[in-house]
Amino acid sequence: MAASVQDWVPGVKVLHEYQPAWLRNDITAGIVLSTMLVPVGIAYAVASGVPAIYGLYATIVPLLVYAALGPSRILVLGPDSSLAPIILGVVLPLSIGDPMRAIAIASAMAVVSGAVCILAGLFKLGFITELLSKPIRYGYMNGIALAVLISQLPKLFGFSIKSSGPLRDLMQIGQALIDGKANWVAAGLGLGTLALILAAKRFTRFPGILVAVILATVIAGVFQLGETAGVNVLGPVPQGLPALTIPWIAPGDVVTILVGGVAVAIVAFADTSVLSRTYAARTNTRVDPNQEMIGLGAANLAAGFFQGFPISSSSSRTPVAEAAGAKTQMTGVVGAIIVALLIIAAPNLFQYLPNAALAAVVIAAAIGLFEFRDLARIYRIQQWEFWLSILCTVGVAAFGAIPGICIAIIFAIIEFLWDGWRPHWTVMGRVDGIKGYHDVTRYPEARRVPGLVLFRWDAPLFFANAELFNDSVRNAIAASPTPVRRIVVAAAPVTSVDVTSSDSLAELIRSLNDNGIELYFAEMKDPVKDKLKRFGLFGKLGEANFYPTLGSAVSDYLEDYSVDWQKD
Incomplete structure (x- = not known):
């Protein structure tokens, strides 16, 4: 039973193994971490379209929950810059300027995201983020970083615009600067x-971050820049801890929130899994x-029910915790208590914290995402993957985070299918000395067996490449220097077959038989045979048409047709 509890609640295992010597490190690291948690939590809340206090709520609760249920001993969770444009893209049009409706929508997104992640974990779907290749992840994150940066520029320069997509927003920002709408005092503080x-x-x-934010706050407060220079400041922050609240939403908002919540789940887990694996490798743990x-x-679900919004792992706060000497999740607990x-x-x-300074915090994080x-390096070694990455970046920048x-994902599926859709195939021969x-x-000098084509197909057989397989076999037969009696498919690379390709293969066999050509297979895997x-x-083919090795297939052909040909 104890083992079962430890599997589901890794924090229990940490408590059982906790060493007193770790406590000092965790407390010190938690204090250091808290200096980032407050300004970053507030900044990302504002960037996500919700009041500042909810960024602190979305910091406290997830840290406590992840300390119990998270497997990584060092990962720090909380509001994140990569999620801000996705949350804002849902919250802004649906909330219509109502802050309470905004947090209800954002909290509902956290509930959706949490439920998606938990179900995926229970059904052991943790591998799904591996389907996004590195160039596609780079392209998406570069697009997110660009969208985050653009979204914060109006706040940095002290004016506001009506958002209509990153690239169109950039044009609006440029026009506003030309028209003299910038508040250069706010811009000076922000820059x-x-x-x-x-x-x-x-x-x-x-x-x-803490020092920069404190300096900006002190300057704005001492010189009363909100009143004398029109600098937008945060204003009074409500006092009190997060309360258990069900985020009620309008029926008409459900679909948009569901889409946004799923998008958040994908991005959050992709970021978290990469960061978690990185620190696991550093600490030699799994x-x-x-x-x-x-x-x-669970951390997202708790955030959603305790007045927070979607959260992810932090690639900026986690290194701070590590550098400060964090040993376990207790660091996050200490940080959460200090914030509370x-x-x-x-x-x-x-209350005197300038919005331009908050924008600077978010922009600094966005720059780190690029x-x-x-x-x-990818451009040098594989240019088409580089351009695929650029397309993903443009997609996010042009259409926004959720469409992006x-x-x-569409690009990832196309990339995944491409190698199988148009795979490599070849005819094989015997090379002297190898x-x-x-x-x-x-090996153009390779000797071919007269009347026999040894054909290798380097991919699974499925609906998208079934016709290509048949055409490739016919092309190999047509290119043979001698009339073909038999073709042997070296099937070791064929890892799967579906109904469409099986039916197409049956048609090929009939066509070849009509032309007096036999089709055999060698080295086919047992699951594919099944x-x-x-x-x-x-x-229909019979056991005799399947050989365990290519060598045995060649030997039988030489014997069946009395062909005088030396293997060696």
Whole structure:
């Protein structure tokens, strides 16, 4: 029973193994971490279209829940810049400026996201994010980073626009700057905050975000810039802890919230799984991706029911916790407690915080999302994957985060199918001095068996390539230097077959037989044979048409037709 509890609640295992020497590290790391949790939580709440206090709620509850159910000992969860444009894209048009409706919509998205992740974890679907290739992930995240950056520029320069998509927003921003709508005092505060945050990134232990935000807040408060210079500031923050609340939504909003929640789940788990695996490798531990989905899902579900919004792992706060010496999830618990104490005891600390400074925090995080160096490497080694990545970026930038992730998934499916749709195939022959049979295009001197075509197909057989397989076999026969009596398919690379390809194969066999050509298979895997048996094709061909090795198939052909040909 204890083992079962530890499987489902990894935090129990951590408590059983907890060493007293770790406590000092976890408390110290939690204090350091809390210096980032407050400004970042507030910034991402505003960037997501909900009031600031809910960013702190979405920080406290998920950290506590993940400490119990999350498998990673060091991962820090909370509001994230990569989710902000997705949340904003749903919240902004549906809330119509009503902050209470905005948080209800955002909380409902968190509930949907949490439920999706938990179900995926229970059904062991943790592998699904691996279907998104690295170039596609880069393209999507670059698009998200660009969308986040553009969405924060109006706040950075102290004006507002009606959002209509990242690229169109960029044109509106340019026009507003030309028309003189910028508040240059706010812009100075924002740009100064951004410069300090970026400069401080090279010093891992220095709380650059906290220092930059405090300086901006002090300047805005001392000089009363909200009144004297028209700088937009955060204003009073409500006092109190999150309460259990069911996020009621309008029936007409359900579909949009469902789509947004699923999109958030995909992005959140993709980010979390990559970050979790990275830190697991550093600590020489293993993280179960399905339990990771459950932990992330439970944290989102709790955030949704305690006045929060969708959350993910943080690639900026996790390194801070690690650098500060975090040993276990207790670091997140300490950070959450400090944030809770702060909003109970001193909520007015944030009232002079300039919105331009919050925009700078989000922009700094967005800049960290961009990936260019590895894309340059991909361009050098595989240009079509580079351009696929660029297409994903353009898709997000042109159409927004939610349509962008749909585009990324479509590209991923196309990429996944492409190699199987148009796979490599070859005719094989014997090369002197090398064992086995080899591609005659690579070895033009290879000797072919008179009257026999050794054909290799390097992919599963399925509906999309069934006709191509038949055409390729006929092309191989037509290109044979001698009249063909038999063709042997080297089927070791064929990992699967479906009904469509099986029926197409039956038609090919009939066509070949009509022309006096026999079709045999060699080295076919047993699971593929089992499928052919279910489809009825194996029985029609007979056991004798399937050879365990290519060598035995060649030997039988030489004997059946008394062909004088030496293997060696």
